[in-house]
Amino acid sequence: MTTQITFQGILGDRQLLNFFKGRNWNDNPSGPVEIVIEQGLHLSPWATTLIAAYGAWLHEVRDVDVHIDYDPSSPTGKFIENIGLPSALGYDCEIPIRRNYVPLTKITTSKEIKPFIDKTAELLDLDDSELADALKYSLTELLRNVVQHSKSRIGGFASAVFYPTKGIVEITIADIGCGLRHSLHEAYPEINRDEKALRFALLPHVSGTFASGNYGNMKDNAGLGLFFVKEIASRAYGGFFLASGSSLVDVWGNKDGSMGKKYVSAERGGWRGTFAVLQLRKDSIGEFDSLLQTCRDIAAEARKSDKEFLVDFLDETPVINGLHVIQVKEFDEDVEEAAKIRDDKIIPALIREDLVVLDFSGIRAATQSFVHALMYKLFKDAPTIKSCLSISCADNASIQAIKAVAAYAAAEEKNVGA
Structure with a gap:
């Protein structure tokens, strides 16, 4: 047939x-x-x-x-x-x-x-x-x-x-x-x-x-x-x-x-x-x-330093089975809550090698201190960040803040190894 x-x-x-x-x-x-x-x-x-x-x-x-x-x-x-x-x-x-x-x-x-x-x-x-x-x-x-x-x-x-x-x-x-x-x-x-x-x-x-x-x-x-x-x-x-x-x-x-x-x-x-x-x-x-x-x-x-280049910026949040989406707007500029979510949710998911997206929808010009609280430890210590973490819907000012934190983490790592 x-x-x-x-x-x-x-x-x-x-x-x-x-x-x-x-x-x-x-x-x-x-x-x-x-x-x-x-x-x-x-x-x-x-x-x-x-x-x-x-x-x-x-x-x-x-x-x-x-x-x-x-x-x-x-x-x-x-x-x-x-x-x-x-x-x-x-x-x-x-x-x-x-x-x-x-x-x-x-x-x-x-x-x-x-x-x-x-x-x-x-x-x-x-x-x-x-x-x-x-x-x-x-x-x-x-x-x-x-x-x-x-x-x-x-x-x-x-x-x-x-x-x-x-x-x-x-x-x-x-x-x-x-x-x-x-x-x-x-x-x-x-x-x-x-x-x-x-x-x-x-x-x-x-x-x-x-x-x-x-x-x-x-x-x-x-x-x-x-x-x-x-x-x-x-x-x-x-x-x-x-x-x-x-x-x-x-x-x-x-x-x-x-x-x-x-x-x-x-x-x-x-x-x-x-x-x-x-x-x-x-x-x-x-x-x-x-x-x-x-x-x-x-x-x-x-x-020389791959930290900044490992940041995966997306225009929209994908629809993928098993994806962990963190809505950053829910704790906008709350550095204590950002650190808590980082330690309690994001890092454990990355250790499990799950896919994680930080959705910056509704965030206008995230401050350097807020991004630092949320992401510095990820850039510095999370081994699977290059394959498992993405950033979606961030405006240009927030993107630049994220890149700056990534570069700072890379510089710190280089100084420690010197």
């Missing part, structure tokens, strides 16, 4: 978060699978890349026959053929060569990375050298993660599309492998949830190659790949989605130069493996060498 797996409606960039939350990928279909692309469906490159990886995994790993049903005369059907989805699913068909499109490409070895990147740069025909450099750098880092760490039996699928009228390049890379949590867990045993793995993976100097005791003392270039991609996207007013297992993080750059970030938890299983969607804006990249140097400077500062 054939199992039909249907995709319908609009699957554009704005639908990615809800799609991730609600999509139930059938990992164990009975009999052959027919992937149905309904007429009127709007597909973004990220959607076709996920479908390609999923279909290839069903066929190559689950040994299931996979077919695709679509209308080749429709706009969606033409896009599907231009992006190479039928070919990725094993159909013997010619992919039309289209300017601004890089069709779905399977990457399984390191030797295949550079040829794909060169092809991408050529086909996208970018006339902006800074955007081209950012694209090549980001693609290299993302694909290297697939080859070196994913343990994906199908490798990874990558695609790229340049939208000239918007000046945006969108890159999607997806694998169905072990996922970030599994990849990091051996070196970092404290990473026992997908949400922790996502947060941790975006920090500077985090790599599955090194033990957790070496955090901040690794070789200069170790564990900078995803951190650099995140910084490049956000500092150039772009976007970066990274999903693994049951969790997704959405990072974007605001016009004022600040970074926005939020986490989404899947309600129906998530993604078996890891996928990334990177959006770069041509008019916001600026001078790439300078942008890259800024990223290196941040990483260098993190090596």
